[in-house]
Amino acid sequence: MPNAEQYLKPEVIQTVARLDLRAKFIVEGFLSGLHASPYHGFSVEFSEHRRYSQGDDPRDIDWQVYAKTDRFYIKKYQAETNLTGYLILDLSESMAYTYRQQLSKFDYGICLAASLAYMMIHQQDPVGLITFGDRIKNFLPARSKRGQLGNILAMLANSHPSGTTEIGQNIQQIASMVKHRSLLMIFSDLLTDQKSVLDNLQRLRYAGHDVILFHILDEAEVYFPFEGMVDLKEPEGGDSLVLDAEGMKADYLEAVNELRQTYQEKLRAMGVDYVPLDTSMPFDKALIEYLSQRKARF
Template sequence: MPNVEQYLKPEVIQTVARLDLRAKFIVEGFLSGLHASPYHGFSVEFSEHRRYTKGDDPRDIDWQVYAKTDRYYIKKYQAETNLTGYLVLDLSESMAYTYRQQLSKFDYAICLAASLAYMMIHQQDPVGLITFGNQIKNYLPARSKRGQLGNILAMLAKSQPSGTTEVSRNVQHIASMVKHRSLIMIFSDLLTDQKNVLDSLQRLRYAGHDVIVFHILDEAEVYFPFKGMVDLKEPEAGDSLVLDAEGMKADYLEAVNELRQTYQEKLQAMRADYVPLDTSMPFDKALIEYLSQRKARF
């Protein structure tokens, strides 16, 4: 059995069949790593306490601990308010692509979304789920009750990538659907018109929402390991193109780097967060970004 931190690795997590266990193992592996890292202060379990000392705010005293120990303790890391979040998942056919990783882009996104839901519910943060293709497919309003995790996992487990997508139109729709300020977490490969996507994300920011874009590509889409003549197919339109892989590799990698760099710069300019990921990467980078955003809110 792998140790708990190994569950941050996609090649290990794909051996776990149940989505609830995948989420649990990812989060537990992540938290295990936090305790030995500079991010220890981001602990989401809130189970560590220290003795109350002069100068501490009495309102921070944990009275349940006092009732059991007859001593004053305060929680080391205690958020004063809750963060409402929405997981927004792209269901387009292109998300099903995988080269050699057993987790497709869609599987990777599902694991991340499930893990973030697990973390938020355990922090008593309301969380909801929105899935979309060419239109909004499912909408689950944000709730913080324990039963919400089961609702989210059930909806994620039933979701399947198919057909085309309209990222920009659906993001604009979400901006009008979600009335209260929330953290909107988008999981997509963003294989669509970049300008329209950026315009729609700007609308989310105008509506007062915080935004994290998890830009998920397959490992092969980032590093282009192909050789010889390759037949490249566009999964949503069905178009096919035969090319010399080695002859076009340099241009392709430059284009991917430029795409990511543009998203990074434009989202930073609108004070949104951009997290470039590929399916070979451990899950901790995305979870750290969520916790960084949560801490910044309070």
């Protein structure tokens, strides 16, 4: 039986059939790793506490936490701890692509979304779910009740990638649907017009939302492991081309790196967190970004 930390690896989590167990194993593996990392202070165990500071009322000290940590913490008020989040998942056909990884981009994104939902519900944070392709497919308003996790997992489990996507237009619609300031976590391969994506992410920032963009690519899309003549098909129902893989590899890798770098620079300038991922990477990078963002808001 693999230990908890091994469930951060995509090749292990793919052996777990049920989405609720996948989320549970990923989060438990992640939290066990926090205890030996610089991010220990982000542990869910202390998510509703903050360090005691001069001027705080000593009567607010949580002595049970002190007994565990030898440090003074005070329990935050509810208004300090609630973080409303929305998981926003791309359902376009290109997300179904996989080369040799067991998890497609879509499966990888679902595992991340389920894990983040698990963490947020555990912290009593309201969380909702939005899925989109060429239009908004599903909208589940944010709730913090325990049954919300089941609602989110059921919607994720019944989602399937198909058709084209209009990421920019959907982001624009989401900006009008989510009325209150929230943390919007977007999961997409971003195989669409870059300018439209950037322009509409700026709309979300103007509306006061915090945004984390998880850019999920297949391992092969990042490292281009192909050799010889390859038949490459446009990922959302387009034409195919037969090309010399070795002859185009350098140009392809340069283009992918440039795409990621452009997103990194432009999104940093507008205050959006950009997290480049591929389907061979452990899930902890994405979870750390969420916890970092959560801590920054309080």
